Amino acid sequence: QVQLQESGPGLVKPSETLSLTCAVSAYSISSGYYWGWIRQPPGQGLEWIGIIYHSGNTYYNPSLKSRVTISVDTSKNQFSLKLSSVTAADTAVYYCARLGVGAYYFDHWGQGTLVTVSS
């Protein structure tokens, strides 16, 4: 059973860059599937951020595209999220997830990590 675990700072200052990593276990990223990031502001719904394939192909939410970079490190079996120029509106629980066959739904999720943007 594939497992995903997010890690990174829980507090980021406004205008700085949010950086998170998702470690994958029990499955090799190099073997296939797309991998993604989704976030959820406190008390609100889910927002898709972007996805990446092991080859490095990426697709981003147009509303965040100018600030988002998702990368993959197959040697460490992990992928990462960078979100630049953050504001309080970026405060959220950030989830990493694997996309299922066909890459149109998210079938395995990490537990999520809360990132607060505050000075």
Place this chain on the structure above:
Amino acid sequence: EIVLTQSPGTLSLSPGERATLSCRASQSVSSSYLAWYQQKPGQAPRLLIYGASSRATGIPDRFSGSGSGTDFTLTISRLEPEDFAVYYCQQYGSSLYSFGQGTKLEIK
């Protein structure tokens, strides 16, 4: 961008009752590309249904999905206490993904 609108916002029912949750898309969605998730407080979402009507691994058969085009439905035939949660629909199209705003299913 396809916008998904879920209704009702909150549904109050009792255990044993039938729940019907709606997800309406602003444009036609391929049935293959519509999924449903369950989220309990403090937990990550859990995939319930993909391809509009296929149950994910380990999902009880009291959960069923249906619909096509712009109108999709998640039905829970007989509510169990553990089913009270927030439910989200999600679509994929043109390399973009979006979620509905959620329906909260609460105990009456």
